[in-house]
Amino acid sequence: xxxxxxxxxxxxxxxxxxxxxxxxxxxxxxxxxxxxxxxxxxxxxxxxxxxxxxxxxxxxxxxxxxxxxxxxxxxxxxxxxxxxxxxxxxxxxxxxxxxxxxxxxxxxxxxxxxxxxxxxxxxxxxxxxxxxxxxxxxxxxxxxxxxxxxxxxxxxxxxxxxxxxxxxxxxxxxxxxxxxxxxxxxxxxxxxxxxxxxxxxxxxxxxxxxxxxxxxxxxxxxxxxxxxxxxxxxxxxxxxxxxxxxxxxxxxxxxxxxxxxxxxxxxxxxxxxxxxxxxxxxxxxxxxxxxxxxxxxxxxxxxxxxxxxxxxxxxxxxxxxxxxxxxxxxxxxxxxxxxxxxxxxxxxxxxxx
Amino acid sequence: xxxxxxxxxxxxxxxxxxxxxxxxxxxxxxxxxxxxxxxxxxxxxxxxxxxxxxxxxxxxxxxxxxxxxxxxxxxxxxxxxxxxxxxxxxxxxxxxxxxxxxxxxxxxxxxxxxxxxxxxxxxxxxxxxxxxxxxxxxxxxxxxxxxxxxxxxxxxxxxxxxxxxxxxxxxxxxxxxxxxxxxxxxxxxxxxxxxxxxxxxxxxxxxxxxxxxxxxxxxxxxxxxxxxxxxxxxxxxxxxxxxxxxxxxxxxxxxxxx
Numbered sequence: 290x291x292x293x294x295x296x297x298x299x300x301x302x303x304x305x306x307x308x309x310x311x312x313x314x315x316x317x318x319x320x321x322x323x324x325x326x327x328x329x330x331x332x333x334x335x336x337x338x339x340x341x342x343x344x345x346x347x348x349x350x351x352x353x354x355x356x357x358x359x360x361x362x363x364x365x366x367x368x369x370x371x372x373x374x375x376x377x378x379x380x381x382x383x384x385x386x387x388x389x390x391x392x393x394x395x396x397x398x399x400x401x402x403x404x405x406x407x408x409x410x411x412x413x414x415x416x417x418x419x420x421x422x423x424x425x426x427x428x429x430x431x432x433x434x435x436x437x438x439x440x441x442x443x444x445x446x447x448x449x450x451x452x453x454x455x456x457x458x459x460x461x462x463x464x465x466x467x468x469x470x471x472x473x474x475x476x477x478x479x480x481x482x483x484x485x486x487x488x489x490x491x492x493x494x495x496x497x498x499x500x501x502x503x504x505x506x507x508x509x510x511x512x513x514x515x516x517x518x519x520x521x522x523x524x525x526x527x528x529x530x531x532x533x534x535x536x537x538x539x540x541x542x543x544x545x546x547x548x549x550x551x552x553x554x555x556x557x558x559x560x561x562x563x564x565x566x567x568x569x570x571x572x573x574x575x576x577x578x579x580x581x582x583x584x585x586x587x588x589x590x591x592x593x594x595x596x597x598x599x600x601x602x603x604x605x606x607x608x609x610x611x612x613x614x615x616x617x618x619x620x621x622x623x624x625x626x627x628x629x630x631x632x633x634x635x636x637x638x639x640x641x642x
Numbered sequence: 643x644x645x646x647x648x649x650x651x652x653x654x655x656x657x658x659x660x661x662x663x664x665x666x667x668x669x670x671x672x673x674x675x676x677x678x679x680x681x682x683x684x685x686x687x688x689x690x691x692x693x694x695x696x697x698x699x700x701x702x703x704x705x706x707x708x709x710x711x712x713x714x715x716x717x718x719x720x721x722x723x724x725x726x727x728x729x730x731x732x733x734x735x736x737x738x739x740x741x742x743x744x745x746x747x748x749x750x751x752x753x754x755x756x757x758x759x760x761x762x763x764x765x766x767x768x769x770x771x772x773x774x775x776x777x778x779x780x781x782x783x784x785x786x787x788x789x790x791x792x793x794x795x796x797x798x799x800x801x802x803x804x805x806x807x808x809x810x811x812x813x814x815x816x817x818x819x820x821x822x823x824x825x826x827x828x829x830x831x832x833x834x835x836x837x838x839x840x841x842x843x844x845x846x847x848x849x850x851x852x853x854x855x856x857x858x859x860x861x862x863x864x865x866x867x868x869x870x871x872x873x874x875x876x877x878x879x880x881x882x883x884x885x886x887x888x889x890x891x892x893x894x895x896x897x898x899x900x
Contacts, residue, residue, distance in 0.1 A: 363863035385864070392866065456744075461849035501744075502766050503849025505841075512736075517745045518766065629865040636852060637678050 318563070324353035325377035325561045327568065331358030332508075333531065333585060341581035342572050349571070352564060362389060369394045369557050377561035378553055378568050384464065386418040386552040387625040395554040396562050403570045407593045412550075419553040419569050422578075422589045425607035425616055426465045427546035429511075429529045432538045434520040441521065442544050444473040448496050456501035458513045458522035463635040464624055465523065465547055466493065472545055478617035486631060490638055503639070514539055530586040530605045541605070546616040548607055550590075582606065654879070661872035669873035679857065679874060683881060686854040689768075689843075690836035693775045694783075697832045698825065700776065701783035705824070708784070709791035727781045735845050738774050739765060742846075766848025774846040779835055783828040790824030826893045830886060837882055854878055 329338050335356055343354040357375070362385040368374045381389060389395055395417035405413045405420075412420045428447060430440055434455060441453045447469070459466055467484050470492035476485075501519050504510040510524035511532050529541050553572065555565035571577060578589030579597020588594060588606045595603070603609045607616060624631075661669055673679050708719045726734060741747050742764040749761040764770055794817065802812045840855040854874065861871035 361863060362866065366866055366868075388866065461844075501848065505844040505849060509845060512739070516739065516743045518743055629867065632860065632864070633678060636682075636857065639850065640678070640681065640852060 321350065321352055322561055322564065324355050325564050325568070326355045326357055326375050328357045328360060328376045328379035330360045330380055337581050337585035340584055341577050342568070345577060346568055346571055350564070350567065354568075360385075365389060365394055365556060366392065372558060374556045374559045376556055377559055377565040378555055380421065381418075381552050381554050383550040383552060383619070383621050384624045384628065386550075386554060387621050389554060390417050391625065394557050396557055396559065396565070398555075398569070399566045402566045403573050405573060407575065407591045408573075409590065409592065412590060417554060419572070420550050420590045421553045421572065422551050422581075422587050423548050423607055424551060424587055425526045425543070425546040425548045425612075426460070426523055427526050427529070427607075427616075428542040428544075429514060429522055429524055429539055430542065431514055431517070431520045432540050440542070442542055444469045444545055445475070447521065448473040448492070450496075450499050453521065455520035456518065457496065457499050458502040458504055458510065458519035459496075459500050460510065460523060461503035461505050461639075463631045464619070464628070467631070468547060468619070469523070469545075470496075478545070481617075482620040482623050484623065484627070484631075486627075486634070490634070493638070511539070526605065526607055527586045533605070534586075543607070543612040544615045546607065546612075547619050548616050549619045549621070551587075657872045658876055660869055661876050663869035663872075669870045670877070672870065673873045673877050679854075679877075682852050682857055683854050683877065685852065686837055686878075687881065687885070689771065689775075689851070689853065690833050692772055693779060693836045694829050694833045696772065696776050697780055697783040698829060701780055701828065702787060702821075702825070704780075705784045705787035705791055708788045709794075723781050723784050726777065731778060731841060734777065735774055735842050738770065738777070738846060742770055742773065765846060766850065768847065768851055770846035770848070771843045771851045774842045775836060775839055778842060779832045782831045782835060786827035786831065787821060787824035790821050790827075794820045822893055826889065830889060833885065833889075834882055837878065 327338075327343065329335050335358060338356065343356065346352065346354050360380045360382065362381065365376075365379060365381070366389075368376070397417050398415055398419055400415070403419065405415065408420065428441065428444075435441065435453065441447050441449070446453060447457070459469075467486065467489040468481050470489040471481055471485065472478070474488060474492045502509075502513045504513060504522075504524075507525055507528050510522065511528040513519050514522055515532065515537055526541060526546070529539055533539055533541070553569055555562050555569070559565060572589070573591060575589075575591045575593035576597050578591050578594035582588045582594065583597075583599050583602060586602060586605055588598070588608045590608075595608070598606070604611065607613065663669070704719070704723065708716045708723075711719065739746075743749065744761045744763075744765070746765065748764065749758075752758045753761065764773070798816055798820070799812055802816045807815070837853075838855050839853055840859065843851050843853050844856060858871050858874045858878070861867045861874065
């Protein structure tokens with residue numbers, strides 16, 4: 290065994306030497322890699338990211354941006370645990386981001402590089418989760434079924450199948466739905482958390498048999514309304530926007546919608562972390578966020594970005610002056626703590642006849 | 643063998659190791675006693691059994707056609723079986739959503755021809771899940787059976803005919819037993835693949851049909867509870883092996899009997 294021990298000690302010393310090497314170089318800019326990998330959610334998103342952020346980064350630094358997808362918390366943990374990190378930056382859902390921070394999967398943000406001074410006050414002191422943008426889970430309905438003046442506007446009315454008959458669609462997950470149930474039951478947005486889970490499920494019992502489809506993917510949530518499998522439903526606002534923009538008979542009700550943050554993070558130990566910080570500093574810029582929103586309909590959180598956004602798009606943004614006050618924010622910390630147990634209960638509830 | 647060791651046995655070993663993280667069997671205790679996980683596991687095995695049976699009933703005649711039809715037809719038939727095989731599962735699943743929906747092509751045809759007065763619930767329930775899964779898995783049933791059928795000695799069938807056996811008897815006592823190895827291979831493949839099915843049931847079942855892979859995925863990707871995910875996977879693996887052994891036993895005694 291002594292031989293083995295010597296090898297181990299040698300390996301540890303070598304590893305330490307390697308680890309401390311970057312510190313020795315101080316603040317000097319590390320050599321430019323030929324490319325960095327940014328992991329995004331793919332689909333229509335990646336085109337917008339390419340146009341707004343990747344192309345600009347390539348122009349500015351001469352480093353190619355290769356994008357991969359999908360966004361996957363499990364894969365992030367696998368990469369960090371095995372110290373085999375492909376990504377310089379990864380997109381991550383709001384709830385997952387909190388979990389990732391809790392599990393120490395992200396590098397701290399360098400706020401000397403990333404300028405968050407034009408962001409809402411409560412987002413300016415981020416440790417490791419970069420606030421990329423905001424999306425809202427909203428109510429959507431078919432305009433050929435529900436006319437203006439006789440359409441549901443609150444979750445209480447969404448639950449009212451007598452007054453507003455027709456099959457519904459909701460996400461196959463407890464997040465948002467428990468809150469919607471409580472709002473339908475008369476709770477006000479400021480009293481939602483901590484969620485009264487029993488009360489929420491009891492209210493969900495009432496709507497269960499009227500939900501024709503519990504959607505799994507974002508694309509499905511909107512397709513279900515197009516196919517008339519349901520006439521009233523919930524979805525992330527951008528999913529409806531894309532179809533409304535193509536002329537589908539669908540409209541959004543922003544009232545009582547729930548906003549969530551979508552985020553970016555730099556995986557812990559990423560070899561291109563330095564360039565990851567630079568990339569995020571570019572994403573934080575107002576102009577880039579305007580370009581991004583114009584393509585995809587999801588705004589960034591730099592409050593100056595609205596100056597660079599198309600006027601026709603503004604009514605479809607959760608951050609527009611008209612829509613913003615009608616909605617409320619998910620308490621992601623509550624979901625990070627209670628998500629597993631509540632989701633298990635959700636599956637049980639789903640299996641009850 | 644080295645390949646199997648490196649890419650299968652070692653990862654499975656690591657997975658099993660993870661399931662007893664910290665030397666505790668708590669993950670197994672939950673996986674084996676919690677009504678949710680046991681119930682979903684049984685549902686999954688039942689769905690896999692349905693899919694295998696339907697695939698067998700549909701696939702056996704198709705395989706027979708491919709093996710017995712004259713010259714150009716087998717090639718044409720194989721192309722037709724293979725074509726959907728090369729299309730992405732997601733695309734096929736969305737295709738079924740268009741066909742089977744409440745306002746889908748099938749229901750609209752039936753409604754307009756006056757055959758039914760209200761749309762058939764074909765989608766967002768178990769029916770939709772079964773249709774979608776059978777469609778994806780049918781080739782896995784057809785090809786093993788077809789391969790065996792082509793090797794069947796037709797002289798034996800002629801001999802039975804010559805001895806005056808009626809058609810049904812020939813099929814039951816001569817031809818079918820000779821194709822049993824193919825049936826076993828097909829059923830095993832389809833059953834094992836069905837058990838791990840994920841996206842098709844989630845989309846075509848409207849969220850109302852839950853299979854065990856969905857729950858495992860949730861633990862891996864959403865909650866990062868890998869030791870519990872590993873325990874669930876180990877239980878699934880054990881259940882699958884058990885079914886495989888039972889199937890083999892069943893078919894082997896049948897083979898001997900014939």
